[in-house]
Amino acid sequence: KAGVTQTPRYLIKTRGQQVTLSCSPISGHRSVSWYQQTPGQGLQFLFEYFSETQRNKGNFPGRFSGRQFSNSRSEMNVSTLELGDSALYLCASSPGTGGNQPQHFGDGTRLSIL
Amino acid sequence: AQKITQTQPGMFVQEKEAVTLDCTYDTSDPSYGLFWYKQPSSGEMIFLIYQGSYDQQNATEGRYSLNFQKARKSANLVISASQLGDSAMYFCAMRDLTNFGNEKLTFGTGTRLTIIP
Numbered sequence: 001k002a003g004v005t006q007t008p009r010y011l012i013k014t015r016g017q018q019v020t021l022s023c024s025p026i027s028g029h030r031s032v033s034w035y036q037q038t039p040g041q042g043l044q045f046l047f048e049y050f051s052e053t054q055r056n057k058g059n060f061p062g063r064f065s066g067r068q069f070s071n072s073r074s075e076m077n078v079s080t081l082e083l084g085d086s087a088l089y090l091c092a093s094s095p096g097t098g099g100n101q102p103q104h105f106g107d108g109t110r111l112s113i114l
Numbered sequence: 115a116q117k118i119t120q121t122q123p124g125m126f127v128q129e130k131e132a133v134t135l136d137c138t139y140d141t142s143d144p145s146y147g148l149f150w151y152k153q154p155s156s157g158e159m160i161f162l163i164y165q166g167s168y169d170q171q172n173a174t175e176g177r178y179s180l181n182f183q184k185a186r187k188s189a190n191l192v193i194s195a196s197q198l199g200d201s202a203m204y205f206c207a208m209r210d211l212t213n214f215g216n217e218k219l220t221f222g223t224g225t226r227l228t229i230i231p
Contacts, residue, residue, distance in 0.1 A: 031217050043205065043221035056218050088157055098209065098216045100147055100166055105159035 002027065004093050004106035012112045018079040021109045025072050025093030031055075032074035033103060034066060037088040046089075049074055050096045078111075086113045116141045116208050118222035126228050127196050134181070135191040135225050137206035145211040148189040149219065150180070153203040162204075165189055166211070193227075201229045 005024040013019050025032050033056075034046040045058040049068035066076045072093075078085055088110050092103035117140040127133045139148065150162040165173045165180045173180045181190040193200055203226050207219040 033217050033219075035219075035221075042223050043207075045218050045220070048217045050215065050217075056216065058218075090157075090159060092159070094217055096215060096217065098214060099211060100164050102149055102161040102164060103217060103219060104161065105151075108157040110157070 004091055004104055006089075006091050006106035006109050008109060009107065010110050010112075012114060013081050014114050015081055015083060017081050018077065019081060019111065021076045021078075021089055021091075021111075023074045023076070023091030023093075023106060025074070025091075026104055029093035029095055029104075030072055031094045031096035031103075032068055032072065033092045033094075034074070034076050035090045035092065036060075037090060037108070038086070043090075046076070081113050083113050085111065087111060116143070116146075116210065116220040118206050118208055118220055120206055120222035120225050122225045123223075124226040124228070126230055128230050129198060130195055132192060132194045133196050133200075133227065135193070135204050135206075135227065137189045137191065137222060139187050139189065139206075139208050141208060141210070143210040143212050147209045147211050148180070148182070149207045149209065150178070150189075150191045151205045151207060152200075153205060153224070155202070159205070163191065196229050198229050198231060201227060203227075 031050045033048040048056040068074045088108045090108045092105045148165045152160045163175045179192045203224045206222045
């Protein structure tokens with residue numbers, strides 16, 4: 001069974017630009033969550049999508065947005081990039097029932113802002 | 115609000131020895147789940163083990179076991195017979211189980227484990 005696929009693996013952008021990251025979940029998984037990982041703040045929850053609807057949201061500014069398509073693939077967009085947005089962005093998928101079902105993570109997209 | 119505390123930033127352990135990684139938590143949720151993940155240098159988070167707050171027995175998965183002490187709010191990960199491939203960052207995480215379908219995980223700061231040959 002294929003795992004969670006994130007593209008691209010690495011990305012370099014400059015301040016003020018925008019970026020779109022992509023995530024393909026494990027087949028059959030309907031929930032996709034996004035996390036930001038930085039050395040200073042650790043792992044922080046961005047948002048979760050289930051059946052094309054945002055079901056939960058973390059404490060991030062509106063520059064961070066996402067969407068989910070009918071095939072459960074998800075994209076995350078960051079507009080007006082700031083230096084502090086440099087991070088590893090991790091996508092995780094799961095069946096969507098919560099509980100004891102673990103989230104399965106991709107390898108992440110490492111975003112660097114110059 | 116949920117909070118996970120991992121007080122060991124780094125640990126060095128001799129190969130084949132057992133190792134305990136500490137995790138304490140704080141939550142007002144009546145029902146919650148605790149997860150441990152491993153993150154090698156490649157970046158991927160690998161799920162290791164799960165413990166529910168109402169589970170009567172401590173969870174075990176191969177060489178991994180969870181020492182769950184609910185009254186002390188601790189959920190320590192025990193790795194038996196450590197191997198060189200166990201060198202990685204280890205994260206403890208919590209999920210509120212009160213609301214059906216909640217997926218959000220709250221993570222601790224992690225422990226970097228290095229296995230010495």
